[in-house]
């Protein structure tokens with residue numbers, strides 16, 4: 162029998178391998194990774210500076226350790242170039258050499274790529290993104306070289322705000338720029354976003370909202386000049402882009418794998434092509450794109466069972482996300498798209514609790530700002546209906 166092949170060594174790929182090995186210690190398993198396949202927890206990247214964490218301390222295990230731990234062949238620095246679905250075959254490239262491998266089942270865990278803003282100027286290629294341990298390594302090295310410390314972050318979403326808080330806590334001067342009128346635009350009602358913003362501003366973080374960056378130019382020893390779409394400008398030593406991620410769909414077209422915003426799958430994580438599955442940040446499961454850790458864990462558990470012969474649909478309970486901003490600690494249970502809600506808010510001395518109630522009076526999401534509200538997390542989560550029920 163041909164091996165099961167997992168493409169991608171991120172949290173999705175490794176969690177699936179681990180879950181599968183719990184059920185099946187022997188079946189041949191291969192992981193193909195375009196990078197070094199070091200195992201690490203990506204969420205730690207946006208609060209690692211404050212603990213002065215070297216990238217090697219964030220790495221949990223290298224490919225060799227993972228190979229032994231999971232009894233799995235791991236091909237590092239190897240890119241899948243093409244999927245031949247009828248032949249159940251992959252075309253790979255490593256060191257500019259082509260190889261091929263056959264699979265019995267193929268799992269795409271190829272993640273998502275940072276979105277790039279169309280920015281002019283001779284400084285645009287110096288913009289950092291942090292979507293991998295290697296990106297973090299480069300970013301940290303640049304920060305340590307800079308004697309000035311002015312950091313501009315493009316995007317006041319979840320990841321932009323987390324980096325802002327982490328950088329401010331390590332004596333940087335941070336400015337967040339966002340096209341939206343508030344931070345965490347799509348996730349928070351306005352009144353909570355304002356209180357959250359105030360919490361970050363108290364630490365010295367500055368916000369420039371309702372505009373975007375048009376041009377970035379180098380200014381010799383004096384960093385970069387950043388021109389905004391509204392005509393204003395500012396200077397910075399380092400620019401970090403955190404405007405969002407886009408599922409990696411590059412392998413799908415030639416294989417006729419259906420996509421929408423992500424790789425489309427049903428609740429069994431099956432794509433439209435036989436024996437090809439997808440999970441993690443690249444996958445749009447049952448119409449939902451949820452690029453967070455808890456959903457990928459649910460997916461991995463279900464898919465491991467299916468690969469072991471027990472067809473299992475993914476079950477999504479309500480899954481809150483903790484935002485790692487100690488200056489304004491926030492927990493969000495996002496409201497599913499296309500659900501109409503009204504917000505009911507209770508204020509506390511250190512924050513607030515806002516419940517999203519739908520037209521039937523059911524709790525569909527919430528935001529908890531501050532330590533007092535955070536205590537309600539478990540109780541409230543239990544009241545929110547599952548996104549995908551256990552049996553589909």
Ligand SMILES: Cc1cc2nc3c(=O)[nH]c(=O)nc-3n(C[C@H](O)[C@H](O)[C@H](O)COP(=O)(O)OP(=O)(O)OC[C@H]3O[C@@H](n4cnc5c(N)ncnc54)[C@H](O)[C@@H]3O)c2cc1C
Pocket residue numbers: 168169170171172173174193194195196203204205206207239240241242270271272273291292293320409412440441442443452453454455457482483484485
């Ligand atoms: C800074 C940051 C902080 C975050 N914080 C949180 C948080 O607090 N809570 C939370 O729930 N979520 C958080 N997230 C999101 C979470 O980390 C992701 O949902 C998760 O790590 C995605 O894992 P993945 O395996 O799907 O993708 P990735 O980690 O992107 O892995 C994709 C893998 O595929 C490989 N690959 C791609 N194409 C190919 C190819 N053609 N051939 C071979 N290999 C290929 C890549 O090399 C890589 O190994 C955060 C994300 C970031 C960036």
